[in-house]
Amino acid sequence: MKLQEKILIAARETISIEAKAIANLEHLIDNEFVEAVEKIYNSKGRVVVTGIGKSAIIASKIVATLNSTGTPAIFMHAADAIHGDLGNIQKDDVVICISKSGNSPEIKVLVPFIKDFKNPLIGITGDKNSFLGKEADFVLNSYVEKEACPNNLAPTTSTTAQMVLGDALAIALVNLKGFSRKDFAKYHPGGSLGKKLYLRVSDITAQNQKPIVSPDTSVTDAIIEISEKMLGVTAVLENDKIIGIITDGDIRRMLKKSTDFKDLTARDIMSVNPKTINQDTLAVEALDMLEENKISQLLAVENGNYAGVVHIHNLIREGIL
Structure with a gap:
């Protein structure tokens, strides 16, 4: 078997194994998940997420997702917790503990202290009958049949499942809030x-010049206005109201018909009823x-x-496109 083929087989098999495991999680969601979400939603404190090894890395990601979606959260490493970081847990906090086996030595040491603090404990574990599964107030089942690792050792599928459950928690809270x-x-x-979420049309127009001609402006002067303002367009105003627009395209179409435009005005070549957009959009x-x-330009009003x-180039420059 060629090297390239071996690589492709390994990659596709990994994706297939993990995809099946994630799809199965849907069937493992039960009332305990609902109760866990409600407990966090009704809590006056934060969510403290903890774990050991690869689960700790997933815990950090879940914390980031919760914070970014409006649920205050902090990360506490399970090993550091029993050496002073337990002080991070405050009275009204909800604790989420993540462990594939639910029987890690650090978890067995940590969980009783959390229980002593009387904080609600949510366990994310692949074994509901484990130490964590039995001690947690709410258990989210992250069971996977096997890891994507060919030796069924390296946390791969299991950590993906943990992360997906964390996302499910966060999005459920987003919907409730x-x-x-x-x-x-x-x-x-x-x-x-x-920028996609806060940048407004007014922020864009403030960066640009404001090309204007009247309907009686000569085509020559209209071309100069378009060129000088460098937006490929000019608005045509009459009594301070937009009555038309002239774009580079309008100029090209005019030149296809005739190069003699000395007697033409903006009114003769403008497009009426131009597309407009409000400044606060x-x-x-x-x-x-x-x-x-x-089209490439919009007139803002x-x-x-x-x-x-x-201009569409404005949006490209701002990273909107």
Whole structure:
């Protein structure tokens, strides 16, 4: 067997094994999952997520997901917990403990202390009959038939299952809280994701010049205005109201008909009823309009008045596209 073929077989088999295990989780979700979500939802404290080894790494990811979706959470390493970090657990906190076997030595030491604190304990384990499974107030079953590792040793499928259950918890809480796009934007102000959630048309138009001509402006002057403002377009205004638009495309179509345009005005070549968008609209919605109408520019308006231009290049530069 060729090396390339062996690699492809291993990769596809890994994906297949993990996909089947994740699909099976749907059948393992029961009333304890519901009760665990309700306990977190009604809690006045945070969610403390703990684990050992690879499960600790998954715990960190679950904490990040919870925090980013409006549920305050902190990570506590199970080994560090019994050496002082138990002080992180406060009175109203809910603790999630993650362990594939549910019988790790560190877990067996840690769990009784958590129980002594009287904090609700949610266990994520692949064995409901394990130490963790029996001691937890709520058990989320992360059972998998086998690891993707050919020796059935390296945590692969099991850690994927743990992470998916963590995602399921977080999204269930999102739904209960009615966590909106606006809420999400508060926690993700950076990067292209944040910009999609908070960047508005007004933020774009503020960066651009504002090309304007009147309907009686000569085509020559309209071309100069388009060129100088570098947006490939100009609005045509009459009595301060938009009555048309002239784009590079309009100029090209005019030149196909005739190169003699010395007597033509903006009114003669403009397109009427141009697409407009409100200044307070999200920039990502401007992108949707551009793509839907297969155009490169939109005229922005504020209270019905011309406010500027949004060009698709603006959105590309901002990382929206």
